[in-house]
Amino acid sequence: MSTVWTAPPAKTETNYLNESYGIKSWLLTKDHKRIALLYLAAITFFFAIGGFFAVLIRLELITPAGDLMQPETYNKAFTMHGVMMIFFFLIPAVPAVLGNFLVPLMIGARDLAFPRINLLSWYIYMIGGLFALYAMVAGGVDTGWTFYTPYSSTYSNTQVMATAIGIFILGFSSILTGLNFIVTIHKMRAPGLTWFRLPLFIWAHYATSVIQILGTPVVAIAIVLVGLERAFHIGIFDPKLGGDPILFQHLFWFYSHPAVYIMILPSMGVISELVTCFSRKKIFGYGFVAMSSVAIAVLGFLVWGHHMFVSGQSVYAGMVFSILSYLVAIPSAIKVFNWTATLYRGSISYQTPLLYALGFIGLFTIGGLTGLFLANLGVDVHLHDTYFVVAHFHYIMVGGAIMGYLGGIHFWWPKISGRMYPEGWARFSALVLFVGFNLTFFPQFVLGYLGMPRRYHAYPEEFQVLNVLSSAGASILAVGYLIPMIYLVWSMRYGKPAPANPWGATGLEWQTPSPPPSYNFEETPVVTEEPYVYSHEEAEVV
């Protein structure tokens, strides 16, 4: 990667990319835009590892018998897939790359409030990543990304400690990013940029940051307890010594359910930007979209028990968690309907970012609606821990979070790299991704309803047809990920130079050259109106 960046761009004016050269200027940078690119390189690397394990899983599941690898290897493969994708890719993806790059630009600031802490968070991420990589090389870990006790604390003979330390360290990177965003959004907005003039991307990141700083420390402490239990065998999670293995599930899901919103909320913010820009319309119901992000963040902390409906928790606790989970449906529905309504009487241009945005809305709708099944006590007893759950969260995380991430990468690529990506290839790959994704994961809903449990290395023969469909879809999906990786790298050198505002978008980030200068703005911009004003014509009242 670095060789590409050190090549001087054709442009003569200085920007954040050509201002200085050499590895050192990147590794010691305090510029939020360069740190975003450091993150981009790092998370792409971990995404590739996670994807490699996904390929192993789908290959193994082509046949019912566990014939490709040993059961232990398979268990390690799905664990590493989950750990890499969730902790090292999905959680940092949008905030650490797009958020880092755009939060200061969008609010008219020169940088985040704490640039050194920002760089530190990247190093912490990398150190956490080294531990996880060490765990992978030293034999892997087989507990599943959920680390349920007492299996993880007592019974597993794999690299639980190294992985746990890696995730523990990684958590601080997430916390520091969230802290930086909160302070920046509170204190560093340009003159005139009031809270309700903020782009929805900023609202989404603000809500995400709140989850990061409040949730992450709790999973950190859960990991510490697992570590203590493994090291000294005190019995915190071992019932023979009076411990309670279910306590871990409470602590774990107290973070890990909100963590799902860390993954999806920033992507929702991206979608709001894309839908408005490519329909040249103000967002429909700005206040509702903004507040629904906050509502999701708050409700997210109250629903963790819906992962434990069959864990033996009290039926009344299950009832409370069920109704609270259903409440999340309301802000989610508000978002989907408002995005759709924004398209109404717009001027819609089918550029790649919009294709991703529409894909997001469709897939997130399916992911969200299938959440109604899992929040439902009566049905969840049957569907819990089956492929239905796997399909549901991949619709949210891959169909939602990754679609939003890729849409955002394409949208802001001209700003980030100063180059345009090839539009034809990009539309083609968006289509390939959409088809491949649905073929991979839709059959898994049926598999789950049929009763195929997740994390199964071998399965009864009657499930084979659906599994083969899923594996076939995965191969298409893999192609859909490879094409953008190739053309985006290609475009960094050979793409058409990008103008400051190739999409005719509103937003402060488009008022500075592409790529932006190190200090972002020639002079601090002054904001005088709400976001997404594409027309000054008097607004129609519906």
Add this chain to the structure above:
Amino acid sequence: MSEHSSVAAAEHPAVLQHQFDDLEQQMDASTLGMWVFLLTEIMFFGGLFAAYTVYRAAFPEAFAAGSLHLDLKLGGFNTVVLIASSLTMALAVRAAQLGQRKNLVAFLAATLGLGLVFLVVKVFEYHHKYVERLIPGPNFVFEGPHAAQVQMMFCFYFAMTGMHALHMVVGVGLLVYFIAKARAGRYTAQYYWPVEVMGLYWHFVDIVWMFLFPLLYLIGHRGAH
């Protein structure tokens, strides 16, 4: 207000970081940053307190029995030490606001001294536990009922006071840094707030101990014996 801060910025061009417009914004951001960090810390200790609460509710006798093996005198002494250190820290902030460099250094040094006293006492306490074989693990020995659960109580004791002590060590390190800077005259009446932000951290660590002390040391019904 903005006039005031622009004067300050002119006096201290070196301390104003490039991303901020003026010192006031930098102060606001630093202060808010520390508060947000402390929120994270509350959740961090909160998780630990929640686990502690679950097990203490499950095994009240064992936790009480374990508590009797903690040294109330040393724990109480340390509590007083920390309260005193909070006072000296507050006085240090006051001195910084008034631009009294000598007093600032003196109060920071006093805080540092008290913090070190706390840590030294803690080392002695830990050593006692080691001698009495109350460190959880293969060498743990406890005569009496509920030995396994008492071990769990000690596990929480070490996890909670250990995390707290780790925060104290960080605080001591920060104090050393601040004393060095204060001696060099870095802090003035306009640029006093780094000391205040540091003070927030120090008070937070003290407050955590104010919860730890009763939860760990004072549950053993000592009066009944």
Add this chain to the structure above:
Amino acid sequence: MTDFPLFPEKASTIAQSVDTLYWLLVAISAFFAVLIFALIFFFAIRYRRRRPDEIPRPILGSLRLELFWSITPGLIAIAVFVYGTVVYFRNAAPPPDAMEMYVVGKQWMWKIQHPEGHREINELHVPVGRAVKLTMTTEDVIHSFYIPAFRVKMDVVPGRYTTMWFQPTKPGKYHLFCAEYCGTQHSGMKGWVYVMEPVDYENWLSGKATTESMAAAGERLFQKLGCQSCHRADAPGRGPVLAGLFGSTVLLATGEKVVADETYLRESILRPQAKIVAGYRTQMPTFEGQVTEEQLLQLIAYIKSLGPKERIDTAP
């Protein structure tokens, strides 16, 4: 490859109620998904950009619409919540006349005991039309007992008992899975549930080498461990009388009242000091590590079998 089902078998009374709810949710989801997809496609085509400089007239949001599309999904959500919770609660409590069977999970097998004493591994034979209640625990990690055709699943947690029940409606052979990841051979921890006509079930029972019933095995163990020297049958000894204890409310020395269920009995055997009955002292030794999970279940089956008697909760 010949067999390619898209719908799971329905073989219990619970299955029907769960499926009705499931298909209702499918219908609701399909409606909203089609609605959103149709709107997106329609808008995307109808309002496509026709000139590069086209600027549409802005539209303010609409409070009425916002309320409409937050309240409607909210009401639907609450309705399916209520429906789902009713189904769940109805399916949570076993009928009082259910046959009791006992399950012990272990990496990586299911050990099942019938009250008559028959033991099975990874197989469960049950008669059609009878409610069956399973009391379950595990020797090691968390497992989950899952019979898709019955739409029932319950985690099996070390150190405590969880229960589930079902009433098979159709004879046949159905999958039994472990649904909670439990280590290397997790996907091998599966078996079959055989639902038999009552006559066939009786034949199956009598065809097996007759062993003593669980309660009888428990009684033998009770004597072997010397429990009866304190827990006497007729009058309170150093320990409380156990006859009629199961299911009754016990007054503890702390003044608390607890219901003597399986988990209480289990704890009182393994950690007698944890809950002491009012009027008794802490003399009973712990049996932690001296009895296996299966023996514990036998002891509990024995205590359950002791008929209801005039009970005295405190020492004389």
